Amino acid sequence: MxxxxxGAIKENIRDYGMYIALALIMFIFTTLTDxxxxxxxxxxxxxxMTGYIAVLSVGVTLVIIIxxxxxxxxxxxxxxxxxxxxLSSRFNMPLPLIIVLVLLxxxxxxxLWTGILVAHVKIPAFVATLAAMTIFRGFxxxxxxxxxxxxxxxxxxxxxxxxxxxxxxxxxxxxxxLLLGMVxxxxxxxxxxxxxxxxxxxxxxxxxxxxxxxxxxxxAVVVMYFVWxxxxxKGFSYTAVIVGVVVVVYNFVxxxxxxxxxxxxxxxxxxxxxxxxxxxxxxxxVVFGSMGMLAGLSGLLFTARLQSATPTAGMGFELDAIAGAxxxxxxxxxxxxxxxGSIIGALVMASLSKGMDLMNVGVSYQYIIRGxxxxxxxxxxxxxxxxxxxxx
Numbered sequence: 001m002x003x004x005x006x007g008a009i010k011e012n013i014r015d016y017g018m019y020i021a022l023a024l025i026m027f028i029f030t031t032l033t034d035x036x037x038x039x040x041x042x043x044x045x046x047x048x049m050t051g052y053i054a055v056l057s058v059g060v061t062l063v064i065i066i067x068x069x070x071x072x073x074x075x076x077x078x079x080x081x082x083x084x085x086x087l088s089s090r091f092n093m094p095l096p097l098i099i100v101l102v103l104l105x106x107x108x109x110x111x112l113w114t115g116i117l118v119a120h121v122k123i124p125a126f127v128a129t130l131a132a133m134t135i136f137r138g139f140x141x142x143x144x145x146x147x148x149x150x151x152x153x154x155x156x157x158x159x160x161x162x163x164x165x166x167x168x169x170x171x172x173x174x175x176x177x178l179l180l181g182m183v184x185x186x187x188x189x190x191x192x193x194x195x196x197x198x199x200x201x202x203x204x205x206x207x208x209x210x211x212x213x214x215x216x217x218x219x220a221v222v223v224m225y226f227v228w229x230x231x232x233x234k235g236f237s238y239t240a241v242i243v244g245v246v247v248v249v250y251n252f253v254x255x256x257x258x259x260x261x262x263x264x265x266x267x268x269x270x271x272x273x274x275x276x277x278x279x280x281x282x283x284x285x286v287v288f289g290s291m292g293m294l295a296g297l298s299g300l301l302f303t304a305r306l307q308s309a310t311p312t313a314g315m316g317f318e319l320d321a322i323a324g325a326x327x328x329x330x331x332x333x334x335x336x337x338x339x340x341g342s343i344i345g346a347l348v349m350a351s352l353s354k355g356m357d358l359m360n361v362g363v364s365y366q367y368i369i370r371g372x373x374x375x376x377x378x379x380x381x382x383x384x385x386x387x388x389x390x391x392x
Contacts, residue, residue, distance in 0.1 A: 017380060018328055018344045023222075025348060029355030037355055040233035043226060048160070050350040051239035052077070052301040056321035057328065057342040058250050059294035062287045064325055065267040067334035068118060068125035070288070071318050072132035073295045078314025079140040080106050081299030085149045085309035088156045095155045102296040110292020111285055119284040133318070141311050149309040160305030163234040164241060174235030181227030184244070185220050192216060195255065239301055243343070246297070250339045263287065267335035323349055323370070327377040348373070 029037040036042065056073050063070045084102045087093045093101075109132075117128040151157055168175035192212075199206050206212070230236060254260035265273040266283045274280050298317070303309050328345025330337030349370060356366045 017384075018341055018348065021327075022344055022348050022351065025351050025355065029351065029358070033355070033358050036358055038229070040229045042354065042358070043229050044233050044237060046347075046350055046354050047230075047243075048237050048239045048305065049354070050346050051160075051243050052298040052305070053317065053320045053324060053350065054243050054343050054346040055246055055294050055298045055301065056317060057324035057346045058246055058339050059291040060318075060321045061325045061328070061330050061337045061339060061342040062250075062254075062263060063125075063291055064322075064330050064332070065263060065334055065337045066283060066287055067267055067270065068284070068287075069322070070114065070125065070129045070291055072114065072129040072136060073291060073298075073321060074314040074317030074319075075133050075136040075140055076106065076109060076292065076295040076314070077299040077302065077317055078309075078312075079136045079143065079299070080296040081303035081313055082140055082143050082149060082309035084156070084300050085151050085303050086143065088151050088153045089149060092153075095153070095159075098156070099300065102300055103293050106296025106299075107289045107293040110295070111289040114292070115285040115288035118288065119281040136314075140313065144309060144311045146311050148311075151303065151307050151309070157304050157307045159238050159242070160301055160303070161307070162238050164236050164238060166235060172232070174231040174233075177231045177235035178227060180236060180241075181224060181231075185223055187248070188219065188223075189216055191252075191255075239305070242297070242301065246294070247339055247343055254339055259283075259286070264335060269335075320346075320349060323374045323377075326374060326381070329381070331381055332378055345377075 026037065056077065060070060060073065080102050083105065084098050087098045087101065088095075113132055114125065114128050117123045118125045163174075164176060166174045166176045168179075196206055196212060207215070230240075254263065262273070262278045262283055263286075265276070265278055266280050270280050273283075299314070302313060302317075306313075324346035325337065325342045326332065326345065327348050328338070328341035328343070330342065330345075352370055352373060353366060356369070361369075
């Protein structure tokens with residue numbers, strides 16, 4: 001059984017590497033901070049501070065998979081967050097309407113600007129999104145008038161700072177969060193078993209059954225450990241729930257729908273995909289429209305967390321999101337990447353920041369270390385691709 005497990009790890013080193021890295025980072029910081037890093041309050045704060053970047057990383061992952069890049073997501077997120085703050089504080093719009101309008105506006109930006117310029121005008125995505133980054137930085141300064149816009153709507157602010165209510169009124173434990181954690185694990189088991197059977201039907205490689213079961217057990221133990229930690233504090237935050245829904249939806253789309261298969265086909269070989277009847281232009285429009293929508297959601301989460309919109313909101317978000325995608329196993333050459341991987345990648349980068357903050361590491365050293373981790377992730381990607389190419 002041990003040989004089966006080690007063999008499965010070697011065969012799927014790209015997938016397992018990011019989990020190992022996250023576990024190693026958490027172990028190191030837990031040791032160096034005398035257990036403070038694994039405090040329930042710190043874990044809850046870590047998830048909330050990761051939320052708006054994790055959402056962006058999901059969208060960026062799909063963009064990179066189809067061999068493009070989006071540099072505009074940071075300031076698009078900041079601008080849309082400012083729009084949400086204005087709709088809430090100045091126009092007193094109800095929260096559901098604000099969410100719908102911001103998401104639609106984000107999708108429209110992704111479709112009508114980046115999507116059309118890249119898919120139809122054939123402008124390189126780097127140039128199109130660099131222009132959009134500059135434009136929306138100007139829009140953000142203009143709409144905020146270089147001042148901070150505070151949000152006084154409790155419902156709006158709860159998106160970034162609130163926690164789901166415990167309908168069971170547990171004593172000392174948030175029972176609703178525990179139940180949601182168990183449901184999430186059960187759903188994960190069902191999807192993994194279904195995916196394994198589908199791979200077997202098509203004659204694809206699957207890991208040995210003992211290794212597969214060990215993987216499921218490991219995931220269940222780790223997830224329930226963190227769920228238990230959160231339940232002993234205040235339970236799941238609204239940010240955690242929103243990110244969870246995004247992961248479930250996008251993971252299902254990429255793994256179990258025709259659209260998802262077409263996205264990977266375009267990323268693997270655009271010319272072959274076009275010849276096989278897949279519209280590369282349509283897929284490009286969908287992916288960039290989705291990216292814009294997720295930028296809007298990210299803006300909502302960030303603005304609600306800060307309870308304000310600022311002229312500098314969104315600065316550097318695109319770099320953190322891209323780093324999360326690459327660290328999470330998305331290939332720089334396109335065609336390879338997972339939604340779940342991008343979330344783990346975002347957690348890796350956020351864990352580094354949080355751990356170094358707790359240790360009072362200087363900001364300059366934090367940037368250096370995070371840059372080295374990103375470089376290591378890309379080197380890891382190149383090496384694993386070369387290994388697979390030689391073995392094939």
